[in-house]
Amino acid sequence: EVQLVESGGGLVQPGGSLRLSCAASGFTFSSYDMGWFRQAPGKAREGVGCLSTADGRTYYADSVKGRFTISRDNAKNTVYLQMNSLKPEDTAMYYCAAGPPYGGACFSVPNKYNYWGQGTQVTVSS
Numbered sequence: 001e002v003q004l005v006e007s008g009g010g011l012v013q014p015g016g017s018l019r020l021s022c023a024a025s026g027f028t029f030s031s032y033d034m035g036w037f038r039q040a041p042g043k044a045r046e047g048v049g050c051l052s053t054a055d056g057r058t059y060y061a062d063s064v065k066g067r068f069t070i071s072r073d074n075a076k077n078t079v080y081l082q083m084n085s086l087k088p089e090d091t092a093m094y095y096c097a098a099g100p101p102y103g104g105a106c107f108s109v110p111n112k113y114n115y116w117g118q119g120t121q122v123t124v125s126s
Contacts, residue, residue: 001025001026002025002026002027002098002114002115003023003024003025003026004022004023004024004096004097004098004115004116004117004118005022005023005117005118006020006021006022006094006095006096006117006118006119006120007020007021007022007023007120008020008021008120009094009120009121009122009123010121010122010123011123011124011125012086012122012123012124013086013124013125013126014086014087014088014124014125014126015085015086016086016124017082017083017084017085017086018083018086018122019080019081019082019083020036020080020081020083020094020096020120020122021078021079021080022034022036022078022079022080022081022096022117023076023077023078024077024078024079024096024098024115025077027098027115029072029074029077029098030053030074031053031101032053032098032099032100032101033050033051033052033053033054033098033099033100033101033102033106033112033113034050034051034070034072034079034096034097034098035047035048035049035050035051035096035097035098035099035106035107035110035113036048036049036050036068036070036079036081036094036095036096036097036107037094037095037096037097037107037110038090038092038093038094038095038122039092039093039095040091040092040093043092045095045110046061046063046092047061047107047108047110048060048061048064048068048081048094048107049061049064049068049070049081049107050070050105050106050107051070051071051072051079051106052101052102052103052104052106053101054101054102054103054104054106055103055104058070059104059105059106059107059108060107061107063089064083064090067083067084067085067086068081068082068083068084069081069082069084070082079096081094081096083122086122086124087124088124088125089124090122090124091122091123091124091125092121092122093119093120093121093122094119094120094121094122095116095117095118095119096116096117097110097113097115097116097117098113098114098115099112099113099114099115100112100114
């Protein structure tokens with residue numbers, strides 16, 4: 001059974017940091033692109049960033065570039081999203097997802113992702 005389980009969300013003040021984790025099981029983790037997405041109430045789902053296995057690069061949406069960092073630990077089957085300098089507009093439910101290799105900005109094609117986690121809530125507020 002494929003599982004993606006996110007953790008690490010919570011309430012943080014503007015300017016603060018959080019690190020989200022996504023533990024994967026049930027598939028060959030190292031062979032899949034891993035993406036992070038978010039969705040705020042009343043808004044469309046947005047790609048945050050991704051790790052591409054096709055070219056070994058990370059890609060980020062302009063809205064988070066320079067503030068967020070994605071990394072993976074294949075030994076632990078876990079992908080991380082380090083979020084710094086958080087803003088109120090970063091408030092959303094955050095999801096990780098796994099999909100087949102895609103060369104390029106893999107966060108821009110959410111439909112290619114086969115597996116999704118249940119999400120973890122991030123709230124940025126003073």
